Amino acid sequence: MVTVLIVDDHPSFRTSARRVLEDAGYQVIGEAHDGQSALAAARVLRPAVILLDVQLPDLDGFEVALQLTADEDAPAVVLTSSREGNEFGGLVAASRARGFLPKDEVSGPALAALLR
Amino acid sequence: MTGLRRALTTIGATALALGLITVPVALGSNHTNLRGLYLAEQLVIGWSFVGTGLFMWWRRPENRLGLLMTAVGFTWLLGILLATNDRYLFFLGELVAGLPYAFLVQMLVSFPDGHLHTRLERLVVAAAWFDVTIMQWAPLPFLQFPRSPHCESCPANPLLAANHMQIADALEKAQAVIAVTVLLGLIVALVRRWRGFPTVRRRSLAPVLWTGALALFVLIASLAAKLSGTESPSVDTIYLLGLLPLAAVPYSFLAGLMQSRFSRAGAVSELVARLSAAPERRRSLRDALADAFGDPSLMLGYWLPDREQYVDADGHRVELPRDAGRAWTPVQRNGAPLAVIVHDAALADECQLLTAAGAAAGLALENERLQAELRARVEELERSRQRLIEAGVAERRKLERNLHDGAQQRLVALSLNMRLARDRIADDPDGARELIVEAMGELESATAELRELARGIHPAVLSDRGLPAAVKALAARMPVPVSLVEMPPARLSPLVEIASYYVVAEALTNVAKYARATAAEVRITQSNGSVTVEVSDDGVGGADPEHGSGLRGLADRVGSLDGSLEVDSPARHGTTVRATIPCA
Incomplete structure (x- = not known):
């Protein structure tokens, strides 16, 4: 089973995303509410996939994505936001993330498509 | 005698x-x-x-x-x-x-x-x-x-x-x-x-220095003769003739005194001539005064009665000097302060001259004072316009933030939950129902948040039902009892109504946040072509309108309608916020 870490500062989204992904057969092994705790959780839990909100209360989500993907055996990072991906210009493409999912389109198949 | x-x-x-x-x-x-x-x-x-x-x-x-x-x-x-x-x-x-x-x-x-x-x-x-x-x-x-x-x-x-x-x-x-x-x-x-004097004083000093120097030269010459040991009747003659410049010294002192009077009168009459020249040839009053007194550092400040401070011709504040090298002479007109001349301290004993010049320039000063007042006002308007724009931008950013963090997040969760419910409904109808119940809760919260936000953007009750109803709604949401003592009997213009509403809203928000009051009062009266909105409480007082963007923003909002905002907030004696807005 593919392990997932969900990073977002809104608890309602974390709950819903966990349900959606677990229903689709992913194993959600952790949640983080900001950039610092996301980096810490990633080191400890070593998830295969990180679903990362780009607007975090402490750090810039793109910066967090760069740090998370710095190592060779780094997890696959998928960015998410309640905004459209194209609102962020070229930042998504430059981030070393596998891709971008709008929050309301988060689903098992959509995630699998990006990870393939 | x-x-x-x-x-x-x-x-x-x-x-x-x-x-x-x-x-x-x-x-x-x-x-x-x-x-x-x-x-x-x-x-x-x-x-x-x-x-x-x-x-x-x-x-x-x-x-x-x-x-x-x-x-x-x-x-x-x-x-x-x-x-x-x-x-x-x-x-x-x-x-x-x-x-x-x-x-x-x-x-x-x-x-x-x-x-x-x-x-x-x-x-x-x-x-x-x-x-x-x-x-x-x-x-x-x-x-x-x-x-x-x-x-x-x-x-x-x-x-x-x-x-x-x-x-x-x-x-x-x-x-x-x-x-x-x-x-x-x-x-x-x-x-x-001589070098230390402004030009105007040098003129009066010149005759004294010339005759003094001549007399001194004769004295040095006769002393030199004495040192060389020359002693004869012809030396006596030279000495006696040489003393003649000395006889001139007292008269040159007198002339110096008169000269300073002449130049005094001259400076003032020259100034008057300059002031009455055609406007296109007329230079600024400050330059004319600086020339007349030979003091290029001279500055003029115009009195703004409503701000109780002096400003220069561009409307910038002029501070009265405190250091020893500078002095100032106030100019009055009909007993009221009109302007101040800030000048070199060396001119201080030309006080009468300065006062005379001030009196001669009275009308021109009054003219320039009005212009300076206008410029100061324009500058203040520019600043308040800038603040209003900034406040608008900040307001929109806050609105975006609130929408993003509130209703939008709820709708995202709602969307995900509904999709889950749709997928589960065949296999797990009970689970699906649970998700739908949860989703309806999110929907209600989102609707309430949107309603709150919409009211923040513009209170619909104000445009639909008028100021008394809107203020009553505000009062009802306050944690302290608010009594509405007086309300305008008829509708006011929309701009005046909205400004009045925000005065009440901001003042009541401050009462709830800071005043530690047990009660508050709102009074909106209309007389002599203006509306007065007054919100008072019995709290701790000590509110400072210079600090805190809320009251500042209110002052700008009221100012944009030519109104004024006063805050009376003595420590421990409650706070009264009073806005007066023209509504003719």
């Missing part, structure tokens, strides 16, 4: 009598060359100094120059005793012969205010006094005929201790060297003084 005038008249009469008494003394002298010329010159110089000195003393009793000049004249007249054949009177003349020079040096160096300012000036005067007293008296015990070692016909010295020409010669040479040094120091001091 005043006491001063009586005293001065007595001094004048004494000087006249003293001069007349010396006439037979001088004419009967058996050791004086050119007796007639000598006497005439001594009397002219002495009386000139006394006369002009008394006149200056009378016109400016607080200025020491009149006294010094009179003293020069008196001691000069006493010097005629050197012509006497009586050995004791002759000796007295010998004792006082140097004093007028010391008075003269002190007078020159302290023109025009009568005070010594620098160390050099004090040193020059002290050295002069030393030279005409100690150095003048030191050789006397060693000379048989003190007037001159070679004056065989002079009366004999009553104080003679030992006739020792070498000692006397050496002492006299030393005295002459000190005298030349004093005169050179005096020239340096005068040049420095």
